[in-house]
Amino acid sequence: MEFFHHTFSDVYARQNNWLTGIDVRVKLLYVISLLSINLWAKNIFIPLLFLSASFILLFSIKIPSMAILRSMFLPMLFAMLILLVKGLHEGERVWFSFSILGYKVVLKEEGLHSGLHIWSKVLGGISLVIAFSFTTTISRLCAGLKWFHAPNTIIELLAFMYRYIFLLLDEASTMWTAQKSRLGHASWGKTIQSFGTLGGLLVMRAFDRAERTYEAMYVRGYEGGSILTVNLSPWRKEEYISFIGMVLILPILVYTGNIHVW
Amino acid sequence: MVILQARNIQYRYHDGTYALRGVSLDIEKGEFLAILGPNGSGKTTLLKHLNGLLKPAGGEILLEQKSFTQYTSREIFQKVGIVFQDPNDQLFAPSVWEDVAFGPMNLGLSKGEITHRVDEALSLVGMKPYANKAIDALSFGQRKRICIAGVLAMRPEVLVLDEPTCGLDPAGVTSLMALLKELNERHGITIIMATNTVDLVPVYMDRLAIMYYGNILKADTPENVFSNIEEIRHACLELPQIAQLMQILRDEDDLPMDSLPLTVGEARKFLVSRLNGNHLTIGA
Numbered sequence: 329m330e331f332f333h334h335t336f337s338d339v340y341a342r343q344n345n346w347l348t349g350i351d352v353r354v355k356l357l358y359v360i361s362l363l364s365i366n367l368w369a370k371n372i373f374i375p376l377l378f379l380s381a382s383f384i385l386l387f388s389i390k391i392p393s394m395a396i397l398r399s400m401f402l403p404m405l406f407a408m409l410i411l412l413v414k415g416l417h418e419g420e421r422v423w424f425s426f427s428i429l430g431y432k433v434v435l436k437e438e439g440l441h442s443g444l445h446i447w448s449k450v451l452g453g454i455s456l457v458i459a460f461s462f463t464t465t466i467s468r469l470c471a472g473l474k475w476f477h478a479p480n481t482i483i484e485l486l487a488f489m490y491r492y493i494f495l496l497l498d499e500a501s502t503m504w505t506a507q508k509s510r511l512g513h514a515s516w517g518k519t520i521q522s523f524g525t526l527g528g529l530l531v532m533r534a535f536d537r538a539e540r541t542y543e544a545m546y547v548r549g550y551e552g553g554s555i556l557t558v559n560l561s562p563w564r565k566e567e568y569i570s571f572i573g574m575v576l577i578l579p580i581l582v583y584t585g586n587i588h589v590w
Numbered sequence: 591m592v593i594l595q596a597r598n599i600q601y602r603y604h605d606g607t608y609a610l611r612g613v614s615l616d617i618e619k620g621e622f623l624a625i626l627g628p629n630g631s632g633k634t635t636l637l638k639h640l641n642g643l644l645k646p647a648g649g650e651i652l653l654e655q656k657s658f659t660q661y662t663s664r665e666i667f668q669k670v671g672i673v674f675q676d677p678n679d680q681l682f683a684p685s686v687w688e689d690v691a692f693g694p695m696n697l698g699l700s701k702g703e704i705t706h707r708v709d710e711a712l713s714l715v716g717m718k719p720y721a722n723k724a725i726d727a728l729s730f731g732q733r734k735r736i737c738i739a740g741v742l743a744m745r746p747e748v749l750v751l752d753e754p755t756c757g758l759d760p761a762g763v764t765s766l767m768a769l770l771k772e773l774n775e776r777h778g779i780t781i782i783m784a785t786n787t788v789d790l791v792p793v794y795m796d797r798l799a800i801m802y803y804g805n806i807l808k809a810d811t812p813e814n815v816f817s818n819i820e821e822i823r824h825a826c827l828e829l830p831q832i833a834q835l836m837q838i839l840r841d842e843d844d845l846p847m848d849s850l851p852l853t854v855g856e857a858r859k860f861l862v863s864r865l866n867g868n869h870l871t872i873g874a
Binding site: 337338339342465466467470487488490491492494495537540541543544545546547548549550551559 | 638641643663664667668671672674676678679680681682683684685688692693696697701722723724725726727740741744
């Protein structure tokens with residue numbers, strides 16, 4: 329559970345540095361545009377460029393490499409899996425083969441190429457999202473989304489999810505320990521049974537808490553609408569310049585043939 | 591002047607449990623009232639009635655001599671604020687400032703007024719330096735303070751708290767109780783606090799109401815309520831620890847005293863006076 333706590337925490341985004349100081353709307357625009365470029369990229373160089381640029385940015389504000397790796401661990405695992413599956417199942421030309429327990433494992437060139445392309449896009453995309461999340465608090469993100477007129481329900485859900493995810497993890501951790509201390513995980517069968525009970529109980533507790541939280545909101549005048557109070561100021565000159573910079577990048581990349589949008 | 595009045599309140603939960611069986615209670619403006627009772631006695635249910643969260647099945651609640659039915663829910667919530675037992679139920683915004691601003695924002699106040707009220711409320715609870723912190727980065731005691739600030743930002747006349755000291759360490763309890771006492775004495779906020787920590791009552795509260803089995807057994811000053819030990823025990827409660835010691839000294843060691851000292855200060859005063867050979871009446 330500690331792993332998830334660290335992964336979801338926005339402790340680094342609350343620090344004061346040049347990246348956290350950039351307006352959330354500019355950062356959102358950049359991330360969305362760069363993610364689109366990453367998605368349309370024809371080769372692995374653009375995603376890898378985003379990956380290295382994100383790392384450099386994060387190191388420049390002294391984010392520990394362990395924290396970055398922790399955040400990238402799960403997507404990296406999936407990316408490796410995709411690379412492996414593609415390499416094993418796609419293409420004709422054999423790149424490398426070996427035997428395990430009498431089974432012949434063959435990695436094919438075409439599959440590896442296409443797998444590597446996807447792998448680079450996953451890493452490039454996730455590194456952009458991580459760079460954004462390490463430099464933007466959830467309340468700023470919600471304020472930014474509100475400014476862009478994202479649906480209120482989505483923004484509220486996001487704010488609630490972030491607020492209560494730690495409590496959910498804590499409750500799951502406490503129940504898990506309680507089950508373990510009473511030999512609830514003594515065998516595989518018992519572990520599965522305990523896990524099912526834990527899941528069910530978590531859902532029920534979440535409902536109870538939702539009811540109590542609603543009461544707390546109701547007595548403070550909530551009648552539907554927004555729970556967010558942070559409003560962003562109008563754009564300054566710097567934000568306009570950054571925005572124009574972003575608008576120019578896209579056609580340049582399309583023109584130079586680094587991305588294909590049709 | 592009576593600010594809140596409960597008249598023969600009855601309430602039954604959907605599972606058939608009778609939580610309140612005809613509760614009647616008068617709450618004076620500006621007083622610090624404790625509602626003391628064992629678990630399941632109906633304290634929380636009564637508190638939820640006092641700010642209109644629950645509607646009674648029978649009886650009525652009056653706020654400033656007018657029935658709750660004559661007010662809108664919004665008006666009641668503005669006048670009577672409630673602080674729940676678990677701060678995690680109450681703090682739902684990502685940061686401290688946003689959470690405290692939630693009530694004033696729903697009141698439709700201007701941006702300047704919201705900022706003023708949030709700053710004021712955070713200063714009152716001593717949490718202004720934490721305004722930009724994330725809720726999950728706060729300690730349990732700090733969260734309790736933010737809950738109180740969130741309600742204070744709506745400027746209520748009555749503050750209802752459900753076991754606010756539950757889960758706090760001794761220093762946290764003292765600091766929170768000192769804060770509530772200050773809000774009550776200096777800012778004139780009427781406070782109603784449910785608790786089962788008897789030791790707090792004679793130190794901080796003006797009056798207490800003993801709840802048992804969905805009813806109020808007695809409501810009076812701590813001195814008068816704790817003078818009837820049988821009644822206290824009947825309600826599954828105990829005397830404050832220092833009073834228990836003084837009771838043993840009186841009943842088993844034949845130390846004569848007119849009434850039981852209920853606080854350490856009173857007991858000290860009494861014992862010092864006895865050691866000096868004087869006779870002292872408690873509370874004199």
